[in-house]
Amino acid sequence: MTSEKRPLPLMRSVLTVPVIVGRFIEKAPGSGADVICLDLEDSIPPAQKAAARAPAAGAIAAMPRSGFTLLVRLNALTTGLLEDDLIAVVRPGLDGVIVSKTNSAADMRRVDHYLAVLEREREMAPGSVAIIPLIETALGVRNCYEICEASPRVSGAVFGAEDFATDIGIQRSRGGEEVRWARTQVAIACHAAAIVPIDTPDPDYTDEAHLEREMVLARSLGYQGKLCIHPTQVAIANRVFRPSDNEVAEARVIVEAFERDGLAQGRAAIPLEGRMVDTPIYWRAKRLLEWASGLK
Ligand code: GLV
């Protein structure tokens, strides 16, 4: 299944926007975010859930359609709202849906089925709408790998620390030690399924130093993007979730030295600046250079 997955372009910054606030929608395309996510879920008060669908559909039809990927965050299957959310938003221009509080592979298969029916009805290419599960319950974390592999539409997954903490009855700390295990599990499950891991939103949108530290930590856990709840977080995510100039320079030195003094000489390990460089280190450097060149 892995090779058939529907790829989405870069998802370093996924900016969620409450779909009922017109001025936020207007500003979103200028934010620089790789992905804009129209939110029908937790930023919409319960009384406005139904009324939020029309502006979502209107925004999909009206938004400029280049320079970013366009997603909608749906209400969870258990709310009974997801079906009508889908009926409203599956239309040309929609790249994918984020499914809140995904608990199981069966949830993904159900959304996949709904999408297949709606794509056909609306004359959209089969499989054109991607699914990104939001893993934010104890059950979701437990079933994460199966969720990621449940449909070829699943092209990324988001870890949601806020709902996860609520679900297991714990408080959130600034360092996030209490969610580290779950956060790591989600990133590893995504890599095992060859999809993009996107890190939890951070409610702080003013302390840029804190946000940068948090995103650097997320990247070190394997994450490739961040759910952003405010435009100030976008530039930090775009900067952190890409190789820095120093990393690129260091990778170039490793690749050149290993190819020249290692591979060309029939050796699988070489000393370089006081440390040993062997095959996995070479490949890590090669992949970082490929990643960097894909971003230009
Ligand atoms: C995101 O939805 C979260 O609950 O953290």
Ligand code: MG
């Ligand atoms: Mg949540």
